[in-house]
Amino acid sequence: MKANLAEIMESIQGEGLLVGSRQVFLRFTGCNLRCAYCDTPGSFEPLPYCQVAKVTGRGDLWEQVPNPFSVEQIREHLKNYSSQWISLTGGEPLLWADFIREMGEKLKPQGYKLMLETNGTLYEQLGECLPYIDLISMDYKLPSATGVNCGAEHAQFLTVAANKAVYIKIVIDSKVEREEIEEALGIITAVNPNILLILQPVTPIKAAYSLSIEKLLDLQKMCQEKIADVRIIPQIHKMMGLI
Numbered sequence: 408m409k410a411n412l413a414e415i416m417e418s419i420q421g422e423g424l425l426v427g428s429r430q431v432f433l434r435f436t437g438c439n440l441r442c443a444y445c446d447t448p449g450s451f452e453p454l455p456y457c458q459v460a461k462v463t464g465r466g467d468l469w470e471q472v473p474n475p476f477s478v479e480q481i482r483e484h485l486k487n488y489s490s491q492w493i494s495l496t497g498g499e500p501l502l503w504a505d506f507i508r509e510m511g512e513k514l515k516p517q518g519y520k521l522m523l524e525t526n527g528t529l530y531e532q533l534g535e536c537l538p539y540i541d542l543i544s545m546d547y548k549l550p551s552a553t554g555v556n557c558g559a560e561h562a563q564f565l566t567v568a569a570n571k572a573v574y575i576k577i578v579i580d581s582k583v584e585r586e587e588i589e590e591a592l593g594i595i596t597a598v599n600p601n602i603l604l605i606l607q608p609v610t611p612i613k614a615a616y617s618l619s620i621e622k623l624l625d626l627q628k629m630c631q632e633k634i635a636d637v638r639i640i641p642q643i644h645k646m647m648g649l650i
């Protein structure tokens with residue numbers, strides 16, 4: 408089994424619960440959504456080459472390595488790095504659920520831990536590789552970002568993930584409506600009212616603009632009426648100029 412990858416690199420996790428921790432990032436190609444704020448549109452389609460940064464923090468030292476990759480090839484690249492955490496990101500990594508399952512079977516006995524960064528819609532694929540995932544970072548995608556309502560898929564996804572370590576991240580930009588946050592809170596709390604919710608102010612890109620801090624704090628207050636632990640965390644790797 409082989410997978411088409413856009414990037415392999417080591418950096419610090421710039422988002423969410425494990426922000427600041429050193430991780431290897433495997434960026435898979437392909438995605439079933441098209442978010443307005445997407446910062447990885449170059450990975451929507453299969454690529455002939457994967458960019459591999461063998462030196463941590465040196466994005467100017469990319470090497471072009473031909474796709475696709477087997478798990479054994481990835482294991483060889485992992486020897487360049489010191490991290491035990493592997494972030495499965497994209498694109499949407501669950502489009503490669505069979506490959507992720509094989510990664511879990513072969514890499515977890517060596518002490519690697521898998522963090523899944525997902526758009527939270529492909530719940531059947533999540534079930535296929537769930538036993539091998541150590542932490543799920545699930546994006547809740549708002550209709551104002553995607554143009555579609557993913558609420559039903561998110562509810563199914565949270566149900567499948569119920570017994571795993573999981574937190575939710577919502578990217579907040581200037582188009583976000585209070586009503587869609589209210590709907591999201593209803594869907595989330597119906598499945599897991601004790602979940603950690605992270606509001607991530609968008610890093611401005613193309614047509615996505617950030618909210619004022621006052622509006623962000625107002626949204627946090629609104630969310631805290633339904634969920635106890637609601638944190639505002641921006642993308643710190645972009646603030647630091649890291650890849």
Ligand code: SF4
Pocket residue numbers: 438439440441442444445446447448497498499526
């Ligand atoms: S789910 Fe992620 S990779 Fe897919 S379009 Fe949205 S931001 Fe981009």
